[in-house]
Amino acid sequence: MKIIVQKFGGTSVANAAKIRRAAKRVIDTVKKGYGVVVVASARGKQTDELIADALELDPNPPKREMDQLLSTGEQQSVSLFAMALHAMGYDAISFTGGQIRMITDGVFTKARIKSIDAERIHRQLDLGRIVIVAGFQGIDEEENITTLGRGGSDTTAVALAAAMGANECEIYTDVDGIYTTDPRIFPDAVKMSQISYEEMLEMASLGAGVMHIRAVGFGMRYNVKIHVRNSGNENEGTLITAEDSKMEGVVVSGATVQKDMAKISLIGVDNVPGNAAKIFAHLSKAKVVVNDIIQTEISDEKANLSFMIGTSDLQTAKEAVDQIKDEVNCQQVFIRDDIAEVSVVGVGMRTHYGVAEKMFGALAEARVNIDSITTSEIRISVAVDEDEAEKALKAVCVAFELDKQAEARTKY
């Protein structure tokens, strides 16, 4: 049996009318001969309401109890979804994460999936049933309920698709797919028809919403074809797939901007092996998420070391750096808290030259000053003044023709 996993987010199941609309889409897919496994999130704002209920009782609730509480949102959605299908004449059965043995580690509020009992779902599909699985949740080895953290339902869907050998994993959302950049900043952005896992990983880690990075990572690891679509229309969305030769012709697939960034620079750190490791181990222990790191020697004995963080982590990072700075003989600490990072992403960069040049040229023409530059194999990022971030993004989008479909762009 050909199998499709269809994931509906909270806005797509927010009320009875929307659940019915989603159910109709499932039935359409069943009529095409597919076995359908639905993954549903909690209805609308329900998770937020439950969090508010919890905080009213306990400003610092135990994480195990939060997971026990929040997982009820998805459980309600899936049973209601099954009822909607039943009322339309289709046999459906809902499962919690625990019921399909979605076994995770025991890290409450951000657990990682270890295994899934795909057999139980296969048996139900073989009986002609539509299977509805609660997203976002699992159980640990001791049957405690765990949740997968932000974007958890996407991860559930992709992991299920992998475990079941599904032909495709459709992620329904309230936009038409993945855009070349944020249309709120660059209104001419266009929807991509296809993007590689690696590009999507870069885009997601650079703050492009829609798909969560862990779900994309799962998709890449198990080669699950992910189709991001709009639950409100029939449009084709964006396919996230393995890289193919066609993609290489496209130099830059998308561009992103991350605001609210800060940069911490440690000036004149002793240039001896292990000092960088010492600093970042210390930051990691303080649970600071560090983005790009830049290290440059300034003499035989001394180096400068900079890294980017979200401004929400700034205070914690400052304290962590203060604790460690003497140990590495840091002469001075510079902090900038008004930084944004503009990035371009594209697998074509591997085989094309001149991308950096073109990007810096566009920024120069727009009179945007570049604070620092970092690159990966398929990404170039520049740190700029936060005030100039939108101007910078627009200049980059125009330079790389991100207002045109990939096929229509100037070939190199």
Next chain:
Amino acid sequence: MKIIVQKFGGTSVANAAKIRRAAKRVIDTVKKGYGVVVVASARGKQTDELIADALELDPNPPKREMDQLLSTGEQQSVSLFAMALHAMGYDAISFTGGQIRMITDGVFTKARIKSIDAERIHRQLDLGRIVIVAGFQGIDEEENITTLGRGGSDTTAVALAAAMGANECEIYTDVDGIYTTDPRIFPDAVKMSQISYEEMLEMASLGAGVMHIRAVGFGMRYNVKIHVRNSGNENEGTLITAEDSKMEGVVVSGATVQKDMAKISLIGVDNVPGNAAKIFAHLSKAKVVVNDIIQTEISDEKANLSFMIGTSDLQTAKEAVDQIKDEVNCQQVFIRDDIAEVSVVGVGMRTHYGVAEKMFGALAEARVNIDSITTSEIRISVAVDEDEAEKALKAVCVAFELDKQAEARTKY
């Protein structure tokens, strides 16, 4: 460790303030040196809201999915309850029915408990934790979530108390305990300090709310001391316990009235073995709950057979009787749908004479006509016109001095 099970109903956990109040009571009990297992119901009107959500999608929802849906209400309560205790500085852990292996049969919406993993709870109590268990729910052998039906949380509490060898099972509610009769009809009714399981079973099956009959049955079977108390004050409530010699001195413990009753009489049924069984098997298949049955021979060949039912079952019962009446050669069917049943209950009846006489005398004096009479070892019930039901109850209450505490009543 001495263990107490404390059950809080939906009104006792309806909002944050009430959860906190319940949590304080739990802490008071912990301070007295008890290991406390809390059983909580769904918050306030939540179950009703979830039922409305379900019916909006499916007028006839599959029972398995209803249980999957409704069980979330209790799951939310228990995690929130654990958070409240945590915020007050106490270590608490919540469990769903599934997590403590509350195994039931697979009869969705009215499952029966088969076994409980008391060990998991004992281990947590031994760690110094307060354990909060979701009432009303279990799982079947295939891990489907089941619910126990009306009064299910009481049943969970008493079953847990039995499984854990608890010293007492406290049922917190919004009244002070069990009253001699319904105070809305007989305002002078008094709270009983103690009642036997058997009396409580009779009272509960005669519609006296507060405790559900299955929970009382569990208590009797496993000899669990049940204490029905008001969550809003510190008053002693009513103890439901095994019968003791003291109780025998009390002839009538309580009185009840059941309105909305109907009586169906099958006149001139063939008086041969197996006919009654045939009729009641047929009614049972139609899911009609039959109360008192009266059979009287009217000749060697013929008998009359009457039974009482709730008026909500009347239509179904009529149809069932119509289907079977020719098979038993019934000559005529009489139906009265304006009946009420007034009953007195008391273990003392076993050893005292004259109770029926006194009851009929009181009714005669009040000029209430008696339609029919049924009795058990510890109960006398009379069917009367529904219009006269309240007058009848009052007359009986006065006759048996149910406005006085048991010790203060006239001794026989």
